[in-house]
Amino acid sequence: MNNVSHKQRKRRNKNKTPTTESSTTESSTNAKIPVSVNPPVEIEDSTTEVIDLEKFQEKIIEDFQWTLARNMTNALIDKFVELCLTENMIIFGGYVRDYLAKRIFNHNVSDIDVFSYDISGAIFIKLLEKNGFYVNEGHSDESYEILNEKPFDVTKFSVGLMNDELFLGRKIAIRVDFVMSKTWGQPPFKSLDFESNAWIWDRHGIRLSQDTGTELDTLSHRDIKDREAQIITDIRNRTTTYHPIHNDKSMDEINIRRRKIRVERLLKMMCRGWIIKNNPVPIELFSYHKGDQCSICQDIFHSYCLKSSCCEMKYHYSCYIDYAKSELDERIYIRCPQRCSDYCV
Numbered sequence: 001m002n003n004v005s006h007k008q009r010k011r012r013n014k015n016k017t018p019t020t021e022s023s024t025t026e027s028s029t030n031a032k033i034p035v036s037v038n039p040p041v042e043i044e045d046s047t048t049e050v051i052d053l054e055k056f057q058e059k060i061i062e063d064f065q066w067t068l069a070r071n072m073t074n075a076l077i078d079k080f081v082e083l084c085l086t087e088n089m090i091i092f093g094g095y096v097r098d099y100l101a102k103r104i105f106n107h108n109v110s111d112i113d114v115f116s117y118d119i120s121g122a123i124f125i126k127l128l129e130k131n132g133f134y135v136n137e138g139h140s141d142e143s144y145e146i147l148n149e150k151p152f153d154v155t156k157f158s159v160g161l162m163n164d165e166l167f168l169g170r171k172i173a174i175r176v177d178f179v180m181s182k183t184w185g186q187p188p189f190k191s192l193d194f195e196s197n198a199w200i201w202d203r204h205g206i207r208l209s210q211d212t213g214t215e216l217d218t219l220s221h222r223d224i225k226d227r228e229a230q231i232i233t234d235i236r237n238r239t240t241t242y243h244p245i246h247n248d249k250s251m252d253e254i255n256i257r258r259r260k261i262r263v264e265r266l267l268k269m270m271c272r273g274w275i276i277k278n279n280p281v282p283i284e285l286f287s288y289h290k291g292d293q294c295s296i297c298q299d300i301f302h303s304y305c306l307k308s309s310c311c312e313m314k315y316h317y318s319c320y321i322d323y324a325k326s327e328l329d330e331r332i333y334i335r336c337p338q339r340c341s342d343y344c345v
Contacts, residue, residue, distance in 0.1 A: 073172050076161050080112070080174065081201075083131055090115040091201040092187035092209070093177075100199065100206065101235045111156075111175035115187050121155030121178045133159050136173065153180040185211040191258075192216070193265055194276070195231050196240040214243050239275045242266065244345060249332050259328045262345040264321055271304050271317060280343045282309045282336065283320065294319050296337060310341040 077095075084091055093113035098104070116124065125135045136158045160173040179187070190213030192198055198216060200209045208228055210217050219227060234240055245258060266281050286307035293300055296319040304317040315323075315337070327334045335342045 069172060072161065073174070076159075076172060077112075077174060079131075079161070080128075080133070080159060080176075083128070084114055085201070085203045087116075087119065087127065088203060089119070090186055092199065093197055096199040096201045096206060097196045097235055099201075100232055111177050113177045113179065113187070115179045115181075117180075117182060120153060120180055121157075124155075124178055125157065128159055132162050134162055134171075135159050152184075154178070155180075188212055191245075192243050193262060194240045194242055194269065196235050196274075198231065212243075213246075237275075238273055239277065240269070241277045242279060244280065251332065255332075256328055259332070259345055260325045263324045263328070263334065266345065267306070267317065267321060280345055282341055282343060283307065283315075284309055286314060288314065296320070296323060308336055308338070308340075310336055311338045313338055 081091060091112065091114055094110045095112045098106075098110075114124075119127070125137060128135050155178045156176070157178070158173040158175050160171050181189075186209055187200055188197060188209060188211070190211055192209075192212035192214050195216075198208050198212050198214075199206055208216055208224060208231075216224075216227065231240075245255075245262060263281065266276065266279065267283065269276060270279070270281070270283070270285060283306050286305045288301040288305035291300060292305065292314060294316045295313040296315055299316070301314070301316065306315045306317055306320050307313070308315075313336075320337075323337060324334050333342045333344045
């Protein structure tokens with residue numbers, strides 16, 4: 001023992017643990033105390049759902065195709081608008097309105113209105129095809145309000161990109177109303193219906209038209225800027241002001257057609273959720289109940305339900321449009337089907 005070196009003693013002392021009462025007892029009894037560990041608890045998950053891989057894959061593909069279709073539609077519209085502006089054309093109507101509102105343009109229910117001073121519809125179609133578009137030619141149309149002396153050459157067609165079917169397996173197209181006139185000014189040709197439609201877009205930018213036929217044409221530069229800001233705010237809130245047809249009581253074919261177009265536009269804006277500040281039509285959208293019937297055709301409702309604010313009678317959208325147009329064939333105003341009120345557009 002005396003021969004143990006100092007380093008060995010130091011190493012032994014270092015490895016020794018302090019002796020306590022419990023450790024003494026432990027060593028004396030040679031008992032081993034196991035470490036306490038909580039045993040794992042098996043939890044049954046009753047909400048576990050088995051994923052159908054086939055449906056999951058179909059959903060992924062569907063989402064991808066939807067995103068691709070949206071991106072290709074945006075690319076189509078951007079390319080089309082760029083070509084129109086480059087060729088010194090004017091874009092007007094609902095597309096410019098939705099663009100200002102930063103709202104997605106619904107090409108399924110709306111079209112793009114284009115005006116040119118000197119390019120005909122046939123030449124424009126050839127120009128589109130030359131620039132990589134395909135065109136499904138439509139037909140001439142007389143839906144524009146000023147029809148005296150036939151000053152407008154109006155062509156309706158749909159346009160898309162050449163390679164969209166290659167990527168999507170189907171074609172994407174936007175509808176176009178192409179208007180050409182050498183004699184008239186600029187849209188809306190002194191016949192503005194809603195202030196939200198007073199905008200035009202040409203190579204100089206977007207601005208209010210100076211050919212609306214309303215007091216907008218006489219505003220000073222400063223007042224125009226204030227009015228533009230107000231109209232943009234209204235558009236983003238889906239609100240607009242209606243400008244009625246000038247007080248023309250004639251019953252010729254042109255004015256009858258104009259009034260029919262106006263009442264249809266008023267009801268269409270209402271059904272799309274727009275608030276018309278000075279709406280002359282005593283009709284409002286109504287949430288129908290199961291079994292409710294149209295007061296004109298007596299059939300039940302499946303889509304839009306219109307209700308007269310004067311008598312609370314309910315009508316199908318199409319039934320009321322047909323009725324209003326038949327009224328305008330006979331008089332300059334439209335009577336309630338129940339004869340309790342009348343209005344002019």
